[in-house]
Amino acid sequence: MGLLDWFxxxxxxxxxxxxxxxxxxxxxxxxxMLALVSRRVFSGRxxxxxxxxxxxxxxxxxxHRDYVPGDDIRSVDWNVYHRFGRLLVRLYEEExxxxxxxxxxxxxxxxxxxxxxxxxxRRLVASLAYVGLxxxxxxxxxxxxxGTLERLPTTRGKGRIFTVFRFLSSxxxxxxxxxxxxxxxFAAQHKRRGLAVLVSDFYDPAGFEHGINVLRYEGFEPYVIxxxxxxxxxxxxxxxxxxxxxxxxxxxxxxxxxxxLDKLGKAYAEYLGDVERYCTQKxxxxxxxxxxxxxxxxxxxxxxxxxxxx
Amino acid sequence: MTFAGLPLGTVLGVGLGAxxxxxxxxxxxxxxxxxxVAFAPLWHRVLGDRDASRLFSKLRRWLSLALQLLLIxxxxxxxxxxxxxxxxxxxxxxxxxxxxxxSIQATDEKPTRLDAAKDAARRLVRGLGGSDRALVVAMGxxxxxxxxxxxxxxDLLVAVDRARASDTRAELGRALELAADALRGLPNGExxxxxxxxxxxxxxxxxxxxxxxxxxxxxxxxxxLAITAFSVxxxxxxxxxxxxxxxxxxxxxxxxxxELSLWGDGAIVDSERLVLEPGARLARFFPxxxxxxxxxxxxxxxxxxxxxxxxxxxxxxxxxxxxxxAKVLVVTPGNTYLEAALxxxxxxxxxxxxxxxxxxxxxxxATIFDGVAPPPADKSGGLVYLNPPAAGSPxxxxxxxxxxxxxxxxxxxxxxxxxxxxxxxxxxGHALEPSAGDKIxxxxxxxxxxxxxxxxxxxxIELGFDPRQSDLVLRPAWPxxxxxxxxSFSESDTSYLSAYRTGEVWRVPVPAGAxxxxxxxxxxxxxxxxxEQGRAVTFGEHAGFYRLTSGTADxxxxxxxxxNLSDLDESRILPQKKLAVGGENAPPPVVxxxxxxxxxxxxxxxxxxxxxxxxxxxxxRRVTV
Numbered sequence: 001m002g003l004l005d006w007f008x009x010x011x012x013x014x015x016x017x018x019x020x021x022x023x024x025x026x027x028x029x030x031x032x033m034l035a036l037v038s039r040r041v042f043s044g045r046x047x048x049x050x051x052x053x054x055x056x057x058x059x060x061x062x063x064h065r066d067y068v069p070g071d072d073i074r075s076v077d078w079n080v081y082h083r084f085g086r087l088l089v090r091l092y093e094e095e096x097x098x099x100x101x102x103x104x105x106x107x108x109x110x111x112x113x114x115x116x117x118x119x120x121x122r123r124l125v126a127s128l129a130y131v132g133l134x135x136x137x138x139x140x141x142x143x144x145x146x147g148t149l150e151r152l153p154t155t156r157g158k159g160r161i162f163t164v165f166r167f168l169s170s171x172x173x174x175x176x177x178x179x180x181x182x183x184x185x186f187a188a189q190h191k192r193r194g195l196a197v198l199v200s201d202f203y204d205p206a207g208f209e210h211g212i213n214v215l216r217y218e219g220f221e222p223y224v225i226x227x228x229x230x231x232x233x234x235x236x237x238x239x240x241x242x243x244x245x246x247x248x249x250x251x252x253x254x255x256x257x258x259x260x261l262d263k264l265g266k267a268y269a270e271y272l273g274d275v276e277r278y279c280t281q282k283x284x285x286x287x288x289x290x291x292x293x294x295x296x297x298x299x300x301x302x303x304x305x306x307x308x309x310x
Numbered sequence: 311m312t313f314a315g316l317p318l319g320t321v322l323g324v325g326l327g328a329x330x331x332x333x334x335x336x337x338x339x340x341x342x343x344x345x346x347v348a349f350a351p352l353w354h355r356v357l358g359d360r361d362a363s364r365l366f367s368k369l370r371r372w373l374s375l376a377l378q379l380l381l382i383x384x385x386x387x388x389x390x391x392x393x394x395x396x397x398x399x400x401x402x403x404x405x406x407x408x409x410x411x412x413s414i415q416a417t418d419e420k421p422t423r424l425d426a427a428k429d430a431a432r433r434l435v436r437g438l439g440g441s442d443r444a445l446v447v448a449m450g451x452x453x454x455x456x457x458x459x460x461x462x463x464x465d466l467l468v469a470v471d472r473a474r475a476s477d478t479r480a481e482l483g484r485a486l487e488l489a490a491d492a493l494r495g496l497p498n499g500e501x502x503x504x505x506x507x508x509x510x511x512x513x514x515x516x517x518x519x520x521x522x523x524x525x526x527x528x529x530x531x532x533x534x535l536a537i538t539a540f541s542v543x544x545x546x547x548x549x550x551x552x553x554x555x556x557x558x559x560x561x562x563x564x565x566x567x568x569e570l571s572l573w574g575d576g577a578i579v580d581s582e583r584l585v586l587e588p589g590a591r592l593a594r595f596f597p598x599x600x601x602x603x604x605x606x607x608x609x610x611x612x613x614x615x616x617x618x619x620x621x622x623x624x625x626x627x628x629x630x631x632x633x634x635x636a637k638v639l640v641v642t643p644g645n646t647y648l649e650a651a652l653x654x655x656x657x658x659x660x661x662x663x664x665x666x667x668x669x670x671x672x673x674x675x676a677t678i679f680d681g682v683a684p685p686p687a688d689k690s691g692g693l694v695y696l697n698p699p700a701a702g703s704p705x706x707x708x709x710x711x712x713x714x715x716x717x718x719x720x721x722x723x724x725x726x727x728x729x730x731x732x733x734x735x736x737x738x739g740h741a742l743e744p745s746a747g748d749k750i751x752x753x754x755x756x757x758x759x760x761x762x763x764x765x766x767x768x769x770x771i772e773l774g775f776d777p778r779q780s781d782l783v784l785r786p787a788w789p790x791x792x793x794x795x796x797x798s799f800s801e802s803d804t805s806y807l808s809a810y811r812t813g814e815v816w817r818v819p820v821p822a823g824a825x826x827x828x829x830x831x832x833x834x835x836x837x838x839x840x841x842e843q844g845r846a847v848t849f850g851e852h853a854g855f856y857r858l859t860s861g862t863a864d865x866x867x868x869x870x871x872x873x874n875l876s877d878l879d880e881s882r883i884l885p886q887k888k889l890a891v892g893g894e895n896a897p898p899p900v901v902x903x904x905x906x907x908x909x910x911x912x913x914x915x916x917x918x919x920x921x922x923x924x925x926x927x928x929x930x931r932r933v934t935v
Contacts, residue, residue, distance in 0.1 A: 112348040203349040232348045242342040245350030252353050253342055263356040271352060 022119060023126060023165045030296045031130045064088040099138045099194030102129055103186060106145040108247045109203040110227065111173025116291040117227040121199045122168045123295040124225060128197060128302065133158040143171050147181035176247045177204045179211025187218035196220040201227040202275050205248060209278055222284045226275055229291045233268035234261065315391030315911070325386030329379050336375045377925060381918050388914035393440060401441025403459065403496040405489040406431050407449040408473045409505035411480035412875050413883040416506065416619040418530040424475050426528040427504040434502060434899060435466045445492050446470055451478035451813040452849065453485040459492060476851035477622055477875045478813030480505065483512025493521045500524055502899045507886025515892040525889035525896035532884025534561045535568055535618045538591065539876055540608050540626030540809065544633060552630060554596040556608045560586035561882050567613040570594060574602025583613050602630055605855060623881045627855055627872035628809050635659050638796055639690065641668045642680035647777060651789035658796065676799040681776065692769045692799025697739065697776040704765045705748065705772045708741035714754035723751050725762065725771060725794045729787035739775025771795050809872035810850055817845040820860035821867050827860035
């Protein structure tokens with residue numbers, strides 16, 4: 001930091017990358033490749049035929065339950081009755097279009113250190129949205145910041161991907177993170193349940209668990225994409241500094257030493273581990289997206305490891 | 311405790327002012343560099359355990375302030391230059407006598423004893439107290455002060471560095487006299503002798519007054535070989551041939567096999583191996599030495615090639631005597647015996663003239679007046695009078711005497727070298743009455759009959775009888791006497807030509823009329839010498855070949871000569887651990903620790919520096935932060 005830096009305004013969140021750079025031709029060619037790959041992964045399945053949690057009149061067997069008077073006699077499973085002597089009614093999954101909600105964290109921390117996380121997040125959302133649109137799913141993109149929502153209306157069909165691009169390009173990181181408040185608003189506004197892809201760095205002073213739990217408790221199927229920038233664990237600092245939180249402005253006097261930096265690295269690793277461990281315990285699909293990893297590789301990992309599309 | 315620098319009030323003022331400024335600076339909050347981070351709670355998690363030690367952090371801050379105040383106090387105290395009260399005005403006055411004799415060049419101490427002595431002197435100088443003063447003196451044959459009586463250690467250390475060894479003895483007596491003079495009237499005088507103890511004993515014990523004598527011995531072993539004499543001569547009757555004599559000494563307690571080599575004009579001309587018993591002295595002659603025209607050098611070393619402890623006495627130098635034809639004028643009515651004697655030396659250029667023809671043209675090295683004594687002309691050289699008449703005789707003629715002979719004579723006189731005069735019979739002659747300054751070379755019971763001396767700056771030899779009135783002319787002593795007399799004038803000396811000895815005043819003959827001469831020493835340095843009574847005078851300090859340029863601007867004359875240590879006592883380099891003067895052994899001096907002076911401010915500054923270094927290391931290595 002030079003002498004002139006003392007007189008410059010403190011710049012905590014840099015401007016976002018322009019759309020022309022973010023979704024260039026190369027990006028769009030990769031999207032086509034990902035769409036082809038997704039078709040190969042889900043080959044043999046019908047478009048728009050997604051299993052819902054509703055049990056009903058579909059053709060896909062889901063489960064049995066005891067017969068109660070009043071049930072349709074045609075739904076009794078007579079084979080089971082012959083083998084076990086019990087009257088059980090066959091249940092079928094109700095088929096419906098899947099709703100995919102992309103919840104993008106647009107807080108200032110996402111734009112920290114050159115907006116690498118925010119750019120990576122927007123590319124991931126665009127990619128996965130394209131896969132969804134290509135599978136005729138209902139895709140909704142929402143930007144969260146300071147407990148508020150900015151929304152791209154629900155759309156379907158891959159021709160709408162440019163609308164998604166424009167929406168994502170218009171977003172700027174800023175403000176604080178309050179996942180729980182934002183997601184409560186989201187749940188209240190969207191009665192149609194579905195897959196909720198939460199893309200965030202989970203730097204929530206209130207705790208990352210609250211936001212995930214809101215989705216779980218409100219009946220959505222949460223899918224967590226955790227943006228990771230390992231450079232934040234190894235800042236190029238030394239000596240006496242005043243550490244300022246880029247979102248909250250919270251300050252802390254620190255004398256940075258190699259020992260402190262080691263501890264910071266360990267704390268960061270622990271934090272990542274906490275998020276992953278929590279998701280695993282709650283059976284929430286979790287994907288760590290490192291900013292240094294190409295976005296298409298992350299998307300392929302998401303497609304192959306499952307959880308994103310059933 | 312007394313403040314020799316700033317007064318106590320000023321010290322307190324400076325200290326308190328600086329302390330107040332420091333405290334004020336500590337009260338100001340340190341402004342830290344703001345740095346944005348993505349998620350401050352991570353830092354809280356890292357620094358959470360540090361909060362537990364916040365009290366310790368505050369304590370460290372106060373500790374840091376206390377350290378700064380301590381530094382200020384030390385610096386302020388240093389400005390005051392505090393000293394023990396009893397240290398003021400009661401300093402010592404030291405005279406450091408550093409031995410610069412030949413033996414101090416011994417290499418048993420590495421690199422030399424002189425360096426060991428100088429190291430000891432430096433320790434003494436660095437250990438001087440704030441009120442101490444010292445004088446550094448080089449103790450050779452003549453004591454030479456190298457500094458003034460000073461308390462400036464820098465000047466004194468420079469003076470110690472300037473001490474150089476010479477090829478002379480160390481005259482302790484003279485040095486003590488100089489030290490006594492320097493310390494006269496000064497309190498707490500101490501004379502410190504830094505030497506190997508190989509010193510010329512003072513003839514009388516000089517009084518040092520109240521000053522105390524101290525001794526710092528240097529040296530370890532006395533293993534040494536030496537050339538104690540070295541000469542070359544031309545054979546008297548064959549001046550084309552040379553004979554060389556070297557005297558060797560083994561000053562070790564063990565038998566030594568040595569190699570003595572003779573070098574002529576830079577090339578080796580002879581060499582031989584010898585065995586020297588412990589303490590033995592051995593004279594070796596090299597007859598009929600060839601291959602040397604100008605300079606000769608003898609070198610001595612152990613046969614196995616290694617050097618002894620003192621290289622200075624392992625070399626000796628000599629110049630081959632000049633061989634030139636002497637021009638002799640004989641003023642005689644006719645003397646067959648005289649002419650016969652002069653025929654014996656082929657290197658004589660003899661001119662015979664009758665008394666009436668005197669003076670003939672030309673210059674001569676010697677003139678022989680046979681029975682006559684005309685006023686001597688210029689360029690007549692030395693004068694030999696044989697039975698001169700009273701008128702013109704340089705020595706007054708006494709009573710006539712008859713039937714006498716040489717009852718006494720100077721056997722060491724070069725005029726009578728190789729002669730036997732004991733039974734010479736003389737019929738008639740005169741007793742001589744020499745003047746003051748004349749030298750009686752031979753005498754009968756009736757009085758002097760052979761006298762040498764100088765008249766009007768011209769040397770003469772006068773024989774008080776006619777040789778033909780004696781049987782001297784029939785003896786071998788007659789031509790030897792004539793030739794010796796001529797040689798003594800022509801300076802073509804055929805005797806052993808010993809070089810000058812170092813540690814003595816050299817008086818080198820220069821041509822008449824020269825008032826100053828320039829001497830080139832073996833090291834190449836040149837310096838002017840004064841000329842007194844026809845001789846250039848200097849004090850010889852170093853062995854080797856010298857070159858003396860003298861004469862007038864029109865006629866420069868170059869004289870070369872050699873100088874040798876040739877001092878058996880100085881070659882006995884066994885170091886003495888005690889120095890006894892006046893029957894009392896001199897104790898060692900009191901040496902303060904390395905670099906310790908009784909100046910406390912130095913230590914205060916050192917403490918400040920040490921504390922600053924510790925603070926710097928602990929801060930920048932993150933030990934205390």
